[in-house]
Amino acid sequence: MAVTITENASKELKRYMEDQKVAEGSMLRIGISSGGCSGFQYDFRFVDDVDEEKDNLSEQHGIKVVVDKKSDLYLDGTTLDYYESLEKRGFTFDNPNAVKSCGCGSSFSA
Template sequence: MEGVTLTENAAEKLGGLMEQKGMKETHALRVFVKGGGCGGMQYGMTFDDNFGDGDEVYNQPGGLRVVVDATSLFYVAGANIDYVENLMGGGFHIDNPNAVSSCGCGSSFRTAQSHNGEETANSCGC
């Protein structure tokens, strides 16, 4: 199964954040999915140094690692994480090939597997 990758911009920003916190050598970026949000599922990201048996670890540029648990990987396999800046500020953006619809703010999504056949408006107020 495909993993999760960081763009060069995301790796640079993430590496700088981890270096500031003194955890670049010991921690990874954990990407996970949980229920909620207007799309039915939400992305989450945190720094983590505790990896379990069901976790997949993906090496990234600059010595960084991304870790994803098996359940979340089902929903985010092949996703690409970028860091983008615009007039409203900057932030991480997940381009998920498994998402059939997503919230306006990009933090909530729905996959074909999680879609129960209902038609929903793509307006969550974001």
């Protein structure tokens, strides 16, 4: 499994889906794209389509997760978590394939 979603992340994703009225049956697509200050940036959004030839699909804590096979190479072993403290709040990626990351944690190089 390329990406693991923690229970904290799934709770926050479900809250977001309810607040934003995301369509029932939508899936969380996680991938990478070129850009960011370190080379690649994380991309995640809700979608309603999957291509079984190009995507890997899993379900974790009630969230359907789609990762395209190209991104899968860079995200293998990655954990998506939700962090909340007095000074910071948001989703975080712990990617063992990242050689370096930017200060904000939204981009990396592999």
